[in-house]
Amino acid sequence: MDHTPPPFFKRGPAPLVRLFFFASLSLALLVVDARFRYVDGLRSWLALAAYPLQRAATWPIDLAMSVSGYFSTQATLIQENAQLREQALANAQDAQRYHALQAEASELRRMIGAAEKLPVQAMPAEVLYLGRDPYSHKLFIDRGTVQGVRAGSPVADDTGVIGQVTRVHPLLSEVTLLTNPDQAIPVQVVRNGLRAVAFGGGASGTLELRYMPANAEIQDGDRLVTSGIDGTYPAGLAVATVMRVERDAEHSFARVVCKPAAGIERGRYVLVLTNEAARAPRPDETQAKERRGEKTRRARKDKAAEKASDDSQ
Amino acid sequence: MIPSSSQILMPVRMSTIIGSFALALFLNFLPWRDLRLVPDFVALVLAFWCVRQPRLVGLGVAWMLGLLSDAGNGVLLGQHALAYSLLAFLSVWLSRRILWFGPMLQSLHIALILLVTQAAVLLVRLAAGDAFPGWPIFIGPLAGAILWPVVTWLLLLPQRRPEREQAI
Numbered sequence: 399m400d401h402t403p404p405p406f407f408k409r410g411p412a413p414l415v416r417l418f419f420f421a422s423l424s425l426a427l428l429v430v431d432a433r434f435r436y437v438d439g440l441r442s443w444l445a446l447a448a449y450p451l452q453r454a455a456t457w458p459i460d461l462a463m464s465v466s467g468y469f470s471t472q473a474t475l476i477q478e479n480a481q482l483r484e485q486a487l488a489n490a491q492d493a494q495r496y497h498a499l500q501a502e503a504s505e506l507r508r509m510i511g512a513a514e515k516l517p518v519q520a521m522p523a524e525v526l527y528l529g530r531d532p533y534s535h536k537l538f539i540d541r542g543t544v545q546g547v548r549a550g551s552p553v554a555d556d557t558g559v560i561g562q563v564t565r566v567h568p569l570l571s572e573v574t575l576l577t578n579p580d581q582a583i584p585v586q587v588v589r590n591g592l593r594a595v596a597f598g599g600g601a602s603g604t605l606e607l608r609y610m611p612a613n614a615e616i617q618d619g620d621r622l623v624t625s626g627i628d629g630t631y632p633a634g635l636a637v638a639t640v641m642r643v644e645r646d647a648e649h650s651f652a653r654v655v656c657k658p659a660a661g662i663e664r665g666r667y668v669l670v671l672t673n674e675a676a677r678a679p680r681p682d683e684t685q686a687k688e689r690r691g692e693k694t695r696r697a698r699k700d701k702a703a704e705k706a707s708d709d710s711q
Numbered sequence: 712m713i714p715s716s717s718q719i720l721m722p723v724r725m726s727t728i729i730g731s732f733a734l735a736l737f738l739n740f741l742p743w744r745d746l747r748l749v750p751d752f753v754a755l756v757l758a759f760w761c762v763r764q765p766r767l768v769g770l771g772v773a774w775m776l777g778l779l780s781d782a783g784n785g786v787l788l789g790q791h792a793l794a795y796s797l798l799a800f801l802s803v804w805l806s807r808r809i810l811w812f813g814p815m816l817q818s819l820h821i822a823l824i825l826l827v828t829q830a831a832v833l834l835v836r837l838a839a840g841d842a843f844p845g846w847p848i849f850i851g852p853l854a855g856a857i858l859w860p861v862v863t864w865l866l867l868l869p870q871r872r873p874e875r876e877q878a879i
Contacts, residue, residue, distance in 0.1 A: 413803050428789035428790060431788040454740075455737050455741045459742060534786055579841075
Protein backbone atom coordinates (compact mmCIF):
# COMPACT_ATOMS: atom_id res chain seq x y z
CA MET A 399 0.00 0.00 0.00
CA ASP A 400 1.10 3.50 -0.74
CA HIS A 401 1.62 5.66 2.34
CA THR A 402 1.70 9.19 0.93
CA PRO A 403 1.16 12.05 3.38
CA PRO A 404 -2.09 14.00 3.16
CA PRO A 405 -1.91 16.94 0.76
CA PHE A 406 -1.87 19.62 3.45
CA PHE A 407 1.67 18.66 4.43
CA LYS A 408 2.84 19.20 0.89
CA ARG A 409 5.10 22.20 0.69
CA GLY A 410 6.94 21.56 -2.52
CA PRO A 411 10.62 20.71 -2.55
CA ALA A 412 12.69 21.03 0.63
CA PRO A 413 14.21 24.48 1.30
CA LEU A 414 17.73 23.18 0.84
CA VAL A 415 16.86 21.80 -2.60
CA ARG A 416 15.30 25.14 -3.52
CA LEU A 417 18.35 27.01 -2.30
CA PHE A 418 20.53 24.76 -4.42
CA PHE A 419 18.30 25.39 -7.45
CA PHE A 420 18.19 29.17 -7.10
CA ALA A 421 21.86 29.47 -6.18
CA SER A 422 22.92 27.55 -9.27
CA LEU A 423 20.53 29.62 -11.40
CA SER A 424 22.11 32.81 -10.01
CA LEU A 425 25.62 31.53 -10.56
CA ALA A 426 24.78 30.57 -14.13
CA LEU A 427 23.37 34.06 -14.72
CA LEU A 428 26.47 35.62 -13.19
CA VAL A 429 28.78 33.69 -15.45
CA VAL A 430 26.67 34.37 -18.54
CA ASP A 431 26.47 38.07 -17.71
CA ALA A 432 30.12 38.55 -16.78
CA ARG A 433 31.61 36.54 -19.65
CA PHE A 434 29.24 36.70 -22.57
CA ARG A 435 26.74 39.50 -21.99
CA TYR A 436 23.93 37.38 -23.40
CA VAL A 437 21.34 38.63 -20.93
CA ASP A 438 21.20 42.32 -21.82
CA GLY A 439 17.66 41.91 -23.16
CA LEU A 440 16.48 40.47 -19.86
CA ARG A 441 18.28 43.25 -18.03
CA SER A 442 16.49 45.89 -20.11
CA TRP A 443 13.11 44.42 -19.22
CA LEU A 444 13.95 44.26 -15.53
CA ALA A 445 15.24 47.82 -15.62
CA LEU A 446 11.97 48.91 -17.22
CA ALA A 447 10.07 47.20 -14.40
CA ALA A 448 12.15 49.01 -11.78
CA TYR A 449 11.89 52.37 -13.56
CA PRO A 450 8.71 53.71 -11.88
CA LEU A 451 10.24 53.17 -8.46
CA GLN A 452 13.52 54.74 -9.51
CA ARG A 453 11.68 57.70 -10.94
CA ALA A 454 9.62 58.02 -7.76
CA ALA A 455 12.77 57.89 -5.65
CA THR A 456 13.89 61.24 -7.07
CA TRP A 457 10.88 63.23 -5.93
CA PRO A 458 11.86 63.62 -2.24
CA ILE A 459 14.93 65.46 -3.48
CA ASP A 460 12.88 67.57 -5.88
CA LEU A 461 10.50 68.40 -3.07
CA ALA A 462 13.31 69.37 -0.71
CA MET A 463 14.85 71.55 -3.40
CA SER A 464 11.60 73.32 -4.23
CA VAL A 465 10.88 73.90 -0.54
CA SER A 466 14.32 75.35 0.08
CA GLY A 467 13.94 77.44 -3.10
CA TYR A 468 10.66 78.80 -1.77
CA PHE A 469 12.28 79.93 1.43
CA SER A 470 15.44 81.39 -0.10
CA THR A 471 15.71 85.02 0.86
CA GLN A 472 15.79 88.02 -1.43
CA ALA A 473 19.33 88.84 -0.37
CA THR A 474 20.70 85.54 -1.56
CA LEU A 475 18.77 85.91 -4.80
CA ILE A 476 20.20 89.37 -5.43
CA GLN A 477 23.69 88.15 -4.68
CA GLU A 478 23.27 85.15 -6.94
CA ASN A 479 21.90 87.39 -9.67
CA ALA A 480 24.91 89.67 -9.51
CA GLN A 481 27.24 86.69 -9.57
CA LEU A 482 25.48 85.20 -12.58
CA ARG A 483 25.59 88.52 -14.43
CA GLU A 484 29.33 88.73 -13.89
CA GLN A 485 29.75 85.18 -15.07
CA ALA A 486 27.60 85.81 -18.15
CA LEU A 487 29.78 88.79 -19.04
CA ALA A 488 32.93 86.72 -18.76
CA ASN A 489 31.30 83.93 -20.77
CA ALA A 490 30.20 86.30 -23.50
CA GLN A 491 33.75 87.50 -23.89
CA ASP A 492 34.97 83.91 -24.07
CA ALA A 493 32.22 83.02 -26.54
CA GLN A 494 33.20 85.85 -28.88
CA ARG A 495 36.82 84.77 -28.79
CA TYR A 496 35.68 81.19 -29.31
CA HIS A 497 33.74 82.03 -32.48
CA ALA A 498 36.63 83.98 -33.87
CA LEU A 499 39.08 81.23 -33.07
CA GLN A 500 36.83 78.54 -34.45
CA ALA A 501 36.49 80.40 -37.73
CA GLU A 502 40.25 80.77 -37.85
CA ALA A 503 40.81 77.12 -37.01
CA SER A 504 38.40 75.91 -39.66
CA GLU A 505 40.09 78.17 -42.18
CA LEU A 506 43.46 76.68 -41.32
CA ARG A 507 42.11 73.17 -41.37
CA ARG A 508 40.60 73.73 -44.79
CA MET A 509 43.95 75.01 -45.94
CA ILE A 510 45.72 71.83 -44.91
CA GLY A 511 42.88 69.71 -46.23
CA ALA A 512 42.02 68.07 -42.94
CA ALA A 513 38.55 66.83 -42.27
CA GLU A 514 36.22 69.42 -40.86
CA LYS A 515 35.51 68.58 -37.29
CA LEU A 516 31.86 67.80 -36.80
CA PRO A 517 30.05 69.81 -34.18
CA VAL A 518 29.26 67.77 -31.10
CA GLN A 519 25.60 67.51 -30.21
CA ALA A 520 24.64 67.60 -26.56
CA MET A 521 21.52 66.25 -24.93
CA PRO A 522 20.72 67.39 -21.41
CA ALA A 523 19.81 64.68 -18.93
CA GLU A 524 18.98 64.48 -15.26
CA VAL A 525 20.81 62.19 -12.87
CA LEU A 526 18.29 59.77 -11.40
CA TYR A 527 20.51 58.22 -8.76
CA LEU A 528 23.91 56.73 -8.13
CA GLY A 529 24.30 52.97 -8.29
CA ARG A 530 23.68 51.38 -4.91
CA ASP A 531 26.77 49.27 -5.20
CA PRO A 532 29.69 51.20 -3.68
CA TYR A 533 32.14 49.44 -5.99
CA SER A 534 30.49 50.15 -9.26
CA HIS A 535 30.98 53.95 -9.69
CA LYS A 536 27.96 54.27 -11.91
CA LEU A 537 25.07 56.62 -12.19
CA PHE A 538 21.76 56.51 -13.97
CA ILE A 539 20.30 59.23 -16.15
CA ASP A 540 16.74 59.69 -17.35
CA ARG A 541 17.40 59.38 -21.09
CA GLY A 542 17.43 56.08 -22.95
CA THR A 543 17.09 54.53 -26.39
CA VAL A 544 13.69 56.19 -26.77
CA GLN A 545 15.41 59.60 -26.63
CA GLY A 546 18.25 58.43 -28.84
CA VAL A 547 21.07 57.81 -26.40
CA ARG A 548 23.61 55.33 -27.68
CA ALA A 549 26.03 53.19 -25.73
CA GLY A 550 29.54 54.64 -25.80
CA SER A 551 28.57 58.31 -25.82
CA PRO A 552 30.63 60.51 -23.51
CA VAL A 553 28.85 62.30 -20.68
CA ALA A 554 29.94 65.68 -19.30
CA ASP A 555 28.68 68.30 -16.93
CA ASP A 556 29.31 72.04 -17.04
CA THR A 557 32.88 71.71 -15.80
CA GLY A 558 34.20 68.60 -17.53
CA VAL A 559 33.85 64.96 -18.51
CA ILE A 560 32.20 62.69 -15.96
CA GLY A 561 32.09 59.38 -17.79
CA GLN A 562 30.66 57.31 -20.59
CA VAL A 563 27.30 55.67 -21.31
CA THR A 564 27.89 51.95 -20.93
CA ARG A 565 24.40 50.49 -21.11
CA VAL A 566 21.21 51.87 -22.58
CA HIS A 567 17.75 50.83 -21.47
CA PRO A 568 14.54 52.08 -23.06
CA LEU A 569 13.95 54.95 -20.63
CA LEU A 570 17.21 55.34 -18.76
CA SER A 571 20.86 54.65 -19.29
CA GLU A 572 23.80 53.74 -17.19
CA VAL A 573 26.89 55.95 -17.07
CA THR A 574 30.21 54.54 -15.89
CA LEU A 575 32.09 57.29 -14.10
CA LEU A 576 35.72 58.15 -14.74
CA THR A 577 36.53 57.04 -11.19
CA ASN A 578 35.62 53.45 -12.04
CA PRO A 579 38.90 51.47 -12.01
CA ASP A 580 38.01 49.84 -15.34
CA GLN A 581 37.34 53.14 -17.11
CA ALA A 582 40.09 54.74 -19.16
CA ILE A 583 40.16 58.05 -21.01
CA PRO A 584 42.86 59.40 -23.34
CA VAL A 585 44.08 62.79 -22.13
CA GLN A 586 46.55 65.46 -23.06
CA VAL A 587 48.41 67.95 -20.88
CA VAL A 588 47.28 71.45 -21.86
CA ARG A 589 50.67 73.01 -21.10
CA ASN A 590 52.81 70.92 -23.45
CA GLY A 591 50.54 68.54 -25.35
CA LEU A 592 51.91 65.41 -23.68
CA ARG A 593 49.50 62.51 -24.24
CA ALA A 594 48.55 59.92 -21.62
CA VAL A 595 45.75 57.63 -20.53
CA ALA A 596 43.90 58.32 -17.29
CA PHE A 597 42.40 55.43 -15.33
CA GLY A 598 39.90 55.57 -12.49
CA GLY A 599 41.29 55.43 -8.98
CA GLY A 600 38.34 53.59 -7.43
CA ALA A 601 37.08 54.51 -3.97
CA SER A 602 39.51 57.42 -3.57
CA GLY A 603 37.59 59.42 -6.19
CA THR A 604 40.75 60.36 -8.08
CA LEU A 605 42.19 59.54 -11.47
CA GLU A 606 45.58 58.08 -12.16
CA LEU A 607 47.88 58.38 -15.17
CA ARG A 608 49.47 55.01 -15.72
CA TYR A 609 52.56 54.12 -17.71
CA MET A 610 54.05 57.61 -17.55
CA PRO A 611 57.83 57.41 -17.74
CA ALA A 612 59.59 58.68 -14.59
CA ASN A 613 61.10 61.57 -16.52
CA ALA A 614 57.85 62.65 -18.20
CA GLU A 615 57.39 66.38 -18.19
CA ILE A 616 54.41 66.73 -15.91
CA GLN A 617 53.99 68.71 -12.72
CA ASP A 618 51.46 69.53 -10.02
CA GLY A 619 48.62 71.72 -11.20
CA ASP A 620 48.82 70.70 -14.86
CA ARG A 621 45.42 70.66 -16.50
CA LEU A 622 44.41 67.60 -18.50
CA VAL A 623 41.92 67.67 -21.37
CA THR A 624 40.65 64.94 -23.68
CA SER A 625 42.99 64.39 -26.59
CA GLY A 626 40.29 63.09 -28.93
CA ILE A 627 42.51 60.47 -30.55
CA ASP A 628 40.17 57.62 -29.58
CA GLY A 629 37.28 59.08 -31.57
CA THR A 630 34.92 58.61 -28.64
CA TYR A 631 35.53 61.67 -26.53
CA PRO A 632 35.59 64.95 -28.44
CA ALA A 633 38.94 66.72 -28.06
CA GLY A 634 39.46 69.52 -25.58
CA LEU A 635 37.05 68.69 -22.78
CA ALA A 636 38.41 69.28 -19.29
CA VAL A 637 39.13 66.02 -17.48
CA ALA A 638 41.31 66.58 -14.43
CA THR A 639 44.04 68.54 -12.69
CA VAL A 640 47.25 66.90 -11.55
CA MET A 641 47.33 66.70 -7.75
CA ARG A 642 50.69 65.12 -7.14
CA VAL A 643 53.46 63.42 -9.01
CA GLU A 644 55.52 60.78 -7.23
CA ARG A 645 58.79 59.89 -8.88
CA ASP A 646 60.44 56.91 -7.27
CA ALA A 647 63.79 55.58 -8.41
CA GLU A 648 62.61 52.04 -7.67
CA HIS A 649 59.87 52.15 -10.31
CA SER A 650 60.30 52.95 -13.95
CA PHE A 651 56.93 54.73 -14.04
CA ALA A 652 55.90 57.90 -12.29
CA ARG A 653 52.78 57.81 -10.15
CA VAL A 654 50.53 60.69 -11.19
CA VAL A 655 47.37 61.30 -9.18
CA CYS A 656 44.78 63.72 -10.56
CA LYS A 657 41.61 65.31 -9.29
CA PRO A 658 38.64 65.14 -11.67
CA ALA A 659 37.56 68.51 -13.05
CA ALA A 660 33.85 67.72 -13.07
CA GLY A 661 31.71 67.19 -10.02
CA ILE A 662 31.70 63.49 -10.72
CA GLU A 663 29.58 62.36 -7.83
CA ARG A 664 27.81 65.63 -7.08
CA GLY A 665 26.10 67.18 -10.09
CA ARG A 666 22.43 66.75 -10.86
CA TYR A 667 22.28 67.66 -14.54
CA VAL A 668 24.61 66.29 -17.18
CA LEU A 669 25.06 66.46 -20.96
CA VAL A 670 25.18 63.37 -23.15
CA LEU A 671 27.45 64.20 -26.09
CA THR A 672 27.06 62.48 -29.42
CA ASN A 673 29.65 62.57 -32.13
CA GLU A 674 28.85 59.27 -33.74
CA ALA A 675 29.48 60.60 -37.22
CA ALA A 676 33.08 61.39 -36.39
CA ARG A 677 33.84 57.84 -35.37
CA ALA A 678 35.49 55.64 -37.96
CA PRO A 679 33.49 52.52 -38.86
CA ARG A 680 34.57 49.31 -37.21
CA PRO A 681 36.68 47.11 -39.47
CA ASP A 682 34.72 44.22 -40.90
CA GLU A 683 35.80 40.96 -39.27
CA THR A 684 35.48 38.78 -42.36
CA GLN A 685 37.43 41.29 -44.39
CA ALA A 686 40.20 41.36 -41.81
CA LYS A 687 40.35 37.57 -41.81
CA GLU A 688 40.53 37.44 -45.58
CA ARG A 689 43.31 39.96 -45.59
CA ARG A 690 45.20 37.94 -43.00
CA GLY A 691 44.70 34.82 -45.12
CA GLU A 692 46.00 36.66 -48.18
CA LYS A 693 49.10 37.75 -46.31
CA THR A 694 50.01 34.24 -45.21
CA ARG A 695 49.35 32.91 -48.70
CA ARG A 696 51.56 35.59 -50.18
CA ALA A 697 54.28 34.82 -47.64
CA ARG A 698 54.10 31.14 -48.53
CA LYS A 699 54.30 31.99 -52.24
CA ASP A 700 57.33 34.19 -51.64
CA LYS A 701 59.02 31.42 -49.73
CA ALA A 702 58.27 28.95 -52.50
CA ALA A 703 59.67 31.35 -55.06
CA GLU A 704 62.85 31.82 -53.03
CA LYS A 705 63.25 28.08 -52.73
CA ALA A 706 62.80 27.68 -56.47
CA SER A 707 65.43 30.32 -57.20
CA ASP A 708 67.81 28.63 -54.73
CA ASP A 709 67.24 25.28 -56.43
CA SER A 710 67.88 26.71 -59.88
CA GLN A 711 71.21 28.14 -58.75
CA MET B 712 7.87 34.02 28.31
CA ILE B 713 5.25 34.25 25.61
CA PRO B 714 6.71 33.96 22.17
CA SER B 715 5.98 36.95 20.01
CA SER B 716 4.37 34.61 17.49
CA SER B 717 1.54 33.84 19.89
CA GLN B 718 -0.13 37.21 19.46
CA ILE B 719 -3.34 36.68 17.60
CA LEU B 720 -3.07 38.49 14.30
CA MET B 721 -5.36 38.86 11.38
CA PRO B 722 -4.32 36.97 8.23
CA VAL B 723 -1.88 38.89 6.09
CA ARG B 724 -3.12 40.54 2.92
CA MET B 725 -1.19 40.16 -0.32
CA SER B 726 -1.37 43.91 -0.89
CA THR B 727 0.56 44.52 2.35
CA ILE B 728 3.39 42.25 1.23
CA ILE B 729 3.61 43.74 -2.27
CA GLY B 730 3.33 47.29 -0.93
CA SER B 731 6.11 46.71 1.60
CA PHE B 732 8.43 45.34 -1.07
CA ALA B 733 7.70 48.30 -3.34
CA LEU B 734 8.44 50.69 -0.48
CA ALA B 735 11.69 48.87 0.32
CA LEU B 736 12.84 49.07 -3.31
CA PHE B 737 11.92 52.77 -3.32
CA LEU B 738 14.02 53.34 -0.19
CA ASN B 739 16.93 51.48 -1.78
CA PHE B 740 16.77 53.64 -4.90
CA LEU B 741 16.86 56.91 -2.93
CA PRO B 742 20.07 58.84 -3.60
CA TRP B 743 21.84 58.16 -0.31
CA ARG B 744 25.00 60.02 0.51
CA ASP B 745 27.09 57.07 1.70
CA LEU B 746 25.54 53.82 0.62
CA ARG B 747 27.77 51.71 2.82
CA LEU B 748 26.16 52.98 6.00
CA VAL B 749 22.58 52.57 4.81
CA PRO B 750 20.88 49.23 5.45
CA ASP B 751 19.56 47.22 2.54
CA PHE B 752 15.82 47.72 3.07
CA VAL B 753 14.81 45.06 0.58
CA ALA B 754 16.87 42.47 2.45
CA LEU B 755 15.33 43.55 5.75
CA VAL B 756 11.72 43.38 4.52
CA LEU B 757 12.42 40.12 2.75
CA ALA B 758 13.82 38.63 5.96
CA PHE B 759 10.73 39.83 7.81
CA TRP B 760 8.28 38.13 5.44
CA CYS B 761 10.36 34.96 5.23
CA VAL B 762 10.34 34.73 9.03
CA ARG B 763 6.65 35.61 9.40
CA GLN B 764 5.13 34.02 6.31
CA PRO B 765 7.50 31.29 5.14
CA ARG B 766 4.75 29.70 3.07
CA LEU B 767 3.91 32.85 1.10
CA VAL B 768 7.33 34.42 0.68
CA GLY B 769 10.28 32.19 0.00
CA LEU B 770 13.20 31.67 -2.28
CA GLY B 771 11.34 32.32 -5.52
CA VAL B 772 10.24 35.80 -4.45
CA ALA B 773 13.72 36.48 -3.08
CA TRP B 774 15.32 35.53 -6.35
CA MET B 775 13.05 37.77 -8.41
CA LEU B 776 13.64 40.71 -6.06
CA GLY B 777 17.36 40.09 -6.33
CA LEU B 778 17.20 40.26 -10.12
CA LEU B 779 15.22 43.49 -9.92
CA SER B 780 17.82 45.03 -7.59
CA ASP B 781 20.65 43.91 -9.85
CA ALA B 782 19.07 45.41 -12.96
CA GLY B 783 18.10 48.60 -11.13
CA ASN B 784 21.61 49.13 -9.82
CA GLY B 785 23.41 48.11 -12.98
CA VAL B 786 25.57 45.46 -11.35
CA LEU B 787 26.28 41.91 -12.50
CA LEU B 788 22.97 40.16 -13.03
CA GLY B 789 22.59 37.48 -10.34
CA GLN B 790 24.68 38.74 -7.46
CA HIS B 791 21.80 40.03 -5.35
CA ALA B 792 19.66 37.15 -6.61
CA LEU B 793 22.18 34.75 -5.09
CA ALA B 794 22.52 36.72 -1.86
CA TYR B 795 18.75 37.13 -1.38
CA SER B 796 18.14 33.42 -2.06
CA LEU B 797 20.63 32.64 0.69
CA LEU B 798 18.92 35.16 2.98
CA ALA B 799 15.49 33.68 2.28
CA PHE B 800 16.77 30.19 2.94
CA LEU B 801 18.32 31.16 6.28
CA SER B 802 15.24 33.11 7.33
CA VAL B 803 12.80 30.34 6.41
CA TRP B 804 15.02 27.79 8.09
CA LEU B 805 15.37 29.79 11.30
CA SER B 806 11.89 31.28 11.28
CA ARG B 807 10.41 29.08 14.03
CA ARG B 808 13.45 29.62 16.23
CA ILE B 809 13.59 33.38 15.71
CA LEU B 810 9.93 33.93 16.59
CA TRP B 811 10.52 32.49 20.06
CA PHE B 812 12.79 35.35 21.06
CA GLY B 813 12.08 38.94 22.06
CA PRO B 814 12.82 41.85 19.69
CA MET B 815 16.44 42.32 20.83
CA LEU B 816 17.45 38.70 20.44
CA GLN B 817 15.61 38.55 17.13
CA SER B 818 17.78 41.45 16.00
CA LEU B 819 20.90 39.43 16.75
CA HIS B 820 19.70 36.61 14.51
CA ILE B 821 18.83 39.09 11.78
CA ALA B 822 22.24 40.73 12.11
CA LEU B 823 23.87 37.39 11.41
CA ILE B 824 21.60 36.71 8.41
CA LEU B 825 22.19 40.18 6.93
CA LEU B 826 25.95 39.87 7.42
CA VAL B 827 25.98 36.54 5.58
CA THR B 828 23.98 38.16 2.76
CA GLN B 829 26.42 41.07 2.51
CA ALA B 830 29.34 38.64 2.58
CA ALA B 831 27.81 36.72 -0.35
CA VAL B 832 27.59 39.93 -2.40
CA LEU B 833 31.15 40.80 -1.39
CA LEU B 834 32.43 37.38 -2.44
CA VAL B 835 30.77 37.62 -5.83
CA ARG B 836 32.28 41.08 -6.37
CA LEU B 837 35.74 39.93 -5.33
CA ALA B 838 35.44 36.91 -7.63
CA ALA B 839 34.47 39.24 -10.47
CA GLY B 840 37.73 41.13 -9.94
CA ASP B 841 36.87 44.13 -7.79
CA ALA B 842 39.02 45.49 -4.99
CA PHE B 843 38.04 45.08 -1.34
CA PRO B 844 35.96 48.14 -0.41
CA GLY B 845 36.92 48.27 3.27
CA TRP B 846 35.23 47.19 6.45
CA PRO B 847 32.54 49.94 6.58
CA ILE B 848 30.67 47.74 4.12
CA PHE B 849 29.50 45.68 7.10
CA ILE B 850 27.97 48.65 8.94
CA GLY B 851 24.89 48.57 6.70
CA PRO B 852 23.75 45.10 7.80
CA LEU B 853 24.27 46.00 11.47
CA ALA B 854 22.19 49.15 11.00
CA GLY B 855 19.55 46.94 9.40
CA ALA B 856 19.53 44.66 12.44
CA ILE B 857 19.07 47.66 14.72
CA LEU B 858 16.07 48.70 12.62
CA TRP B 859 14.51 45.22 12.92
CA PRO B 860 12.19 45.95 15.92
CA VAL B 861 10.90 49.06 14.15
CA VAL B 862 10.33 47.16 10.93
CA THR B 863 8.52 44.40 12.81
CA TRP B 864 6.26 46.89 14.52
CA LEU B 865 5.49 48.75 11.31
CA LEU B 866 4.85 45.74 9.12
CA LEU B 867 2.63 44.05 11.70
CA LEU B 868 0.43 47.15 12.06
CA PRO B 869 -2.01 46.19 9.28
CA GLN B 870 -2.44 42.74 10.85
CA ARG B 871 -3.13 43.90 14.40
CA ARG B 872 -6.68 43.89 15.58
CA PRO B 873 -8.11 46.82 17.48
CA GLU B 874 -7.49 46.65 21.25
CA ARG B 875 -11.14 46.27 22.14
CA GLU B 876 -11.61 43.31 19.93
CA GLN B 877 -8.57 41.60 21.49
CA ALA B 878 -10.04 41.99 24.96
CA ILE B 879 -13.11 40.06 23.92
